[in-house]
Amino acid sequence: MNRIEARLQSVQEKNEKAFITYITAGLPNMDGMKEIVRSCEAAGLDILELGIPFSDPIADGPVIQAASYKAICQGVNVTSVLAAVEEMRKEGLKLPIVFMMYYNTILYFGVKAFIDSCIKAGVDGLIIPDLPYEEQGELNAALAQAKAETEDTSDVPILIQLVSPVSKERIPMLLEHARGFVYCVSSMGVTGQAAEFHREINSYLSSVKDASKIPVMMGFGVRTAQDVAPMKEIIDGVIVGSHFINLLEENGYSQDVAKKYIEDFKSELNK
Amino acid sequence: MDERYFGEFGGQYVAESLMNTLKELDAAYEEAIRDPQFIEECAYYLREYVGRETPLYYAERLSQEYGAKIYLKREDLNHTGAHKINNVIGQILLAKRLGKKKVIAETGAGQHGVATATGAALFDMECTVYMGAEDMERQALNVLRMEMLGAKVEKVVSGSNTLKDATNEAIRTWAKTAEDTFYVIGSAVGPYPYPKIVKEFQSVISREAKRQILEKEGRLPDVVMACVGGGSNSIGMFADFIDEEGVKLVGVEAAGLGIETGKHASAMALGRPGVLHGMRSYLLQDENGNIELAHSISAGLDYPGVGPEHAYLKDTNRAEYVSITDMEAMDALMELSRLEGIIPAIESSHAIAYAKKMAKTMKKDDIMIVCLSGRGDKDVHTIADYLAGKGYQN
Numbered sequence: 001m002n003r004i005e006a007r008l009q010s011v012q013e014k015n016e017k018a019f020i021t022y023i024t025a026g027l028p029n030m031d032g033m034k035e036i037v038r039s040c041e042a043a044g045l046d047i048l049e050l051g052i053p054f055s056d057p058i059a060d061g062p063v064i065q066a067a068s069y070k071a072i073c074q075g076v077n078v079t080s081v082l083a084a085v086e087e088m089r090k091e092g093l094k095l096p097i098v099f100m101m102y103y104n105t106i107l108y109f110g111v112k113a114f115i116d117s118c119i120k121a122g123v124d125g126l127i128i129p130d131l132p133y134e135e136q137g138e139l140n141a142a143l144a145q146a147k148a149e150t151e152d153t154s155d156v157p158i159l160i161q162l163v164s165p166v167s168k169e170r171i172p173m174l175l176e177h178a179r180g181f182v183y184c185v186s187s188m189g190v191t192g193q194a195a196e197f198h199r200e201i202n203s204y205l206s207s208v209k210d211a212s213k214i215p216v217m218m219g220f221g222v223r224t225a226q227d228v229a230p231m232k233e234i235i236d237g238v239i240v241g242s243h244f245i246n247l248l249e250e251n252g253y254s255q256d257v258a259k260k261y262i263e264d265f266k267s268e269l270n271k
Numbered sequence: 272m273d274e275r276y277f278g279e280f281g282g283q284y285v286a287e288s289l290m291n292t293l294k295e296l297d298a299a300y301e302e303a304i305r306d307p308q309f310i311e312e313c314a315y316y317l318r319e320y321v322g323r324e325t326p327l328y329y330a331e332r333l334s335q336e337y338g339a340k341i342y343l344k345r346e347d348l349n350h351t352g353a354h355k356i357n358n359v360i361g362q363i364l365l366a367k368r369l370g371k372k373k374v375i376a377e378t379g380a381g382q383h384g385v386a387t388a389t390g391a392a393l394f395d396m397e398c399t400v401y402m403g404a405e406d407m408e409r410q411a412l413n414v415l416r417m418e419m420l421g422a423k424v425e426k427v428v429s430g431s432n433t434l435k436d437a438t439n440e441a442i443r444t445w446a447k448t449a450e451d452t453f454y455v456i457g458s459a460v461g462p463y464p465y466p467k468i469v470k471e472f473q474s475v476i477s478r479e480a481k482r483q484i485l486e487k488e489g490r491l492p493d494v495v496m497a498c499v500g501g502g503s504n505s506i507g508m509f510a511d512f513i514d515e516e517g518v519k520l521v522g523v524e525a526a527g528l529g530i531e532t533g534k535h536a537s538a539m540a541l542g543r544p545g546v547l548h549g550m551r552s553y554l555l556q557d558e559n560g561n562i563e564l565a566h567s568i569s570a571g572l573d574y575p576g577v578g579p580e581h582a583y584l585k586d587t588n589r590a591e592y593v594s595i596t597d598m599e600a601m602d603a604l605m606e607l608s609r610l611e612g613i614i615p616a617i618e619s620s621h622a623i624a625y626a627k628k629m630a631k632t633m634k635k636d637d638i639m640i641v642c643l644s645g646r647g648d649k650d651v652h653t654i655a656d657y658l659a660g661k662g663y664q665n
């Protein structure tokens with residue numbers, strides 16, 4: 001079983017909600033990032049989203065835009081991040097890792113070569129906000145080919161499906177072959193708009209949850225466990241991105257701050 | 272074949288939250304262009320408000336100087352000073368049909384921003400224009416015009432502070448507000464159906480030009496030429512000639528300081544296929560697949576990509592794409608001003624400059640139509656700085 005699926009199954013067996021955070025790869029630097037990743041694992045984080053910096057992040061708000069720009073200026077690229085993940089896996093990291101990235105980065109690398117590199121490094125999933133369902137054919141073909149060539153198909157990364165408050169009649173199509181978890185975007189627009197959830201958030205989340213065979217996670221604009229208290233019973237977990245980056249930036253990428261935030265959020269979420 | 276694609280180019284590389292919006296837009300557009308009332312409304316505003324049709328002017332002195340018969344399609348004579356208004360009228364009428372009261376737009380040179388602000392004033396819509404900080408400086412006059420027309424100009428300070436970044440910001444805002452806001456895209460770029468829509472609304476240029484040249488010369492031209500940034504005036508200029516095999520189509524990109532210097536905006540010359548702004552097309556990229564900064568003295572051509580249909584026309588060899596440096600364009604601008612009493616936009620001057628080169632390979636009775644996409648009034652500051660030898664910053 002893929003690391004994402006295995007972890008979410010164990011969370012569900014404990015009757016708990018999952019917690020996912022996002023960090024921009026390579027910040028404050030590659031070694032510093034590795035330390036943060038290890039602290040996240042130690043704090044009980046369920047899945048880590050690692051953002052591969054791109055020059056034109058159209059799905060991201062100001063916080064992640066700024067972080068991406070900083071990382072690019074420091075020379076961070078997909079090759080260096082893949083290498084870092086591979087090293088961490090060799091050092092025993094078990095934490096499921098999902099790359100959040102834009103499609104051009106994959107296209108430039110070469111789609112099949114990229115998938116092969118993910119398998120080698122130990123990347124468990126991909127979130128690609130500018131690759132809607134209709135454009136996934138090329139990537140799916142590469143994933144299928146990789147599965148045919150790989151001994152243990154669970155090593156092949158899962159393409160995570162995103163659902164939005166206005167997806168409506170598209171939901172069954174999006175969920176049909178979805179694996180890992182469903183990423184429910186809480187609001188229209190970009191990442192990091194402080195807890196301004198869509199006005200029909202609860203009915204939207206319920207409609208996704210009802211249709212989904214796999215765990216449903218909610219992200220975009222979440223800062224605290226209190227923000228999601230009103231919809232906690234509907235969803236299977238929460239994703240925090242921009243707020244976590246802010247927290248790390250403000251506290252000099254302190255491992256203790258990262259650890260405490262994750263522990264507190266998880267315990268509040270599962271109270 | 273997938274209607275969303277031109278060969279391998281085009282598509283809809285946008286957030287899931289915009290997919291339904293694009294579907295609605297496509298349906299509304301297809302319905303509108305089959306509705307005689309909509310077509311008549313468009314024609315009415317193009318005629319009575321924009322001032323179409325525009326002349327196809329035989330530039331006699333330029334022809335003598337360059338050595339072929341050169342006709343200029345005078346899009347510079349449109350209301351607001353460029354071809355951009357053709358597309359804006361169509362899209363704003365579409366927005367009205369969809370019941371949207373707010374429009375947003377991106378702008379580089381400011382011409383599309385001014386055109387959108389104009390259309391929004393005319394139809395009483397709230398208008399916000401996204402513009403890179405550097406472009407706001409280069410095109411201060413157009414910023415003032417947009418504000419006079421009642422639009423809000425949102426300064427974009429991210430990345431290169433130019434058209435690419437203004438487009439990113441417009442897309443982000445659109446993703447947030449699509450429920451009540453219409454995004455008026457100014458070039459033949461973006462996710463499907465935008466390239467198709469922009470082409471249709473700009474194809475009035477070649478529909479008129481084809482009829483006009485047949486009236487004047489009794490035959491089709493040998494060459495049709497236009498400058499290419501994102502590619503809206505050129506796709507409009509090419510549209511009705513694409514199926515005429517005897518007509519050579521030439522798109523002129525900006526070579527900036529020279530292709531070899533790396534400071535240029537020639538996505539076709541040196542770009543490779545990639546994904547940006549919702550489309551797959553030729554893009555300038557660095558060794559990590561990040562989008563590279565384009566460079567051109569003309570803000571309107573300062574874009575690292577090109578519309579997907581142009582990428583397709585290049586790959587199928589239906590159109591040829593060439594490039595012209597800042598200096599060649601500025602020389603052509605001065606030459607046209609003095610020979611014909613027409614001050615062209617720096618963008619359009621790129622096409623004039625290549626017309627000069629191309630004419631040398633043609634016979635004196637051969638006919639070439641060049642799209643004079645805009646007038647140079649907006650560029651006087653840039654021209655003054657250039658003539659004073661100050662160059663400009665980018």
